[in-house]
Amino acid sequence: MSRAVRFVPLLVLLLFVGFVTWRLLVPNDEKIRSRLTGQPVPAFTLAPATGGIAGLSSKDLASGRPRLLNVFASWCVPCIAEAPLLDELKRSGVHIDAIAVRDRPEDVAAFLANHGNPFERIGSDPESRVQLSLGSSGVPESFIVDGKGIIRYQHMGPIEPGDLPAIRREWEAAK
Amino acid sequence: MKRWLLILALLAAPALADSDLPAARYANEQLPDPRQEAAAKALMEELRCLVCQGQSIADSDAELAGDMRAMVRQRIAAGEKPEVVRAWLVSRYGDWVSYRPPVEPMTWPLWAAPLLLLGIGAFLLRHRFRRRG
Numbered sequence: 515m516s517r518a519v520r521f522v523p524l525l526v527l528l529l530f531v532g533f534v535t536w537r538l539l540v541p542n543d544e545k546i547r548s549r550l551t552g553q554p555v556p557a558f559t560l561a562p563a564t565g566g567i568a569g570l571s572s573k574d575l576a577s578g579r580p581r582l583l584n585v586f587a588s589w590c591v592p593c594i595a596e597a598p599l600l601d602e603l604k605r606s607g608v609h610i611d612a613i614a615v616r617d618r619p620e621d622v623a624a625f626l627a628n629h630g631n632p633f634e635r636i637g638s639d640p641e642s643r644v645q646l647s648l649g650s651s652g653v654p655e656s657f658i659v660d661g662k663g664i665i666r667y668q669h670m671g672p673i674e675p676g677d678l679p680a681i682r683r684e685w686e687a688a689k
Numbered sequence: 690m691k692r693w694l695l696i697l698a699l700l701a702a703p704a705l706a707d708s709d710l711p712a713a714r715y716a717n718e719q720l721p722d723p724r725q726e727a728a729a730k731a732l733m734e735e736l737r738c739l740v741c742q743g744q745s746i747a748d749s750d751a752e753l754a755g756d757m758r759a760m761v762r763q764r765i766a767a768g769e770k771p772e773v774v775r776a777w778l779v780s781r782y783g784d785w786v787s788y789r790p791p792v793e794p795m796t797w798p799l800w801a802a803p804l805l806l807l808g809i810g811a812f813l814l815r816h817r818f819r820r821r822g
Contacts, residue, residue: 544742546739546742546782546783546785546786547783548781548782549780549781549782549783550780550781587708589707589708589709615708616708616710616752616756617708617710618710640710640713641713641756641759641760642713642752642753642756642757643756643760645753646753646756646757646760646778646781647781648781649781649782651739651740651753651782652739652740652753
């Protein structure tokens with residue numbers, strides 16, 4: 515065996531250690547984005563999630579004007595943190611609809627009473643069916659849907675103050 | 690006082706990360722037809738949980754995994770082919786959601802690596818044996 519070949523295993527080891535160190539320092543982004551961005555919202559019809567607010571169907575999202583679709587749940591803690599920002603978006607003219615995942619009418623009502631109601635419609639998705647059909651992998655998530663019902667943008671996790679400029683930009687672009 | 694606080698802390702409910710709705714029908718219940726159940730089970734073992742990444746939905750306790758199991762079983766009970774259900778999920782979440790990667794240029798290294806490593810091993814062994822002999 516030549517001398518150079520002897521060092522090949524060491525080189526392989528060093529490459530491996532280097533790769534592991536790099537991935538520890540720069541962790542992989544583990545968000546699984548929906549593949550439906552750029553495609554129409556899948557057809558669905560959801561019953562109202564609580565009294566006094568209409569349910570939601572995919573037709574409501576193709577209304578000729580863009581809409582923000584928020585996937586939330588009353589049992590979701592980050593959704594509470596997000597609530598004031600949704601209110602702020604609503605005040606600045608963003609139309610917001612919602613899907614309540616695995617929720618009860620009385621729990622949704624209590625959530626809205628405690629944290630405000632920026633939603634025009636809320637559909638109830640008791641078995642996460644519509645959430646799965648949208649390619650959403652958790653709560654909260656928000657989609658911007660344009661007037662033709664095409665998904666233009668997906669925001670994963672709670673909307674934080676720093677996310678507002680990007681969301682407003684996408685909202686304008688969807689007009 | 691301290692002791693009381695400690696006891697209170699022990700009694701406190703953990704922060705809610707899950708809904709308290711019961712699991713969907715067929716999330717934790719087998720299909721009556723054993724052949725359909727076997728097909729559903731095989732598929733569930735090859736679908737990745739979206740919440741606890743690294744587990745299959747068959748193994749995961751997450752609620753979303755339960756809802757995915759319910760969906761798989763209900764669709765297979767309705768006569769859909771497992772590959773159609775898999776393709777439906779892949780069209781939403783990408784190949785990531787399936788534990789069976791397709792053979793395509795992107796994944797060639799993945800499929801070739803075992804053969805390549807076996808080849809290298811055989812090559813190294815050949816030298817070893819020759820020297821002994």
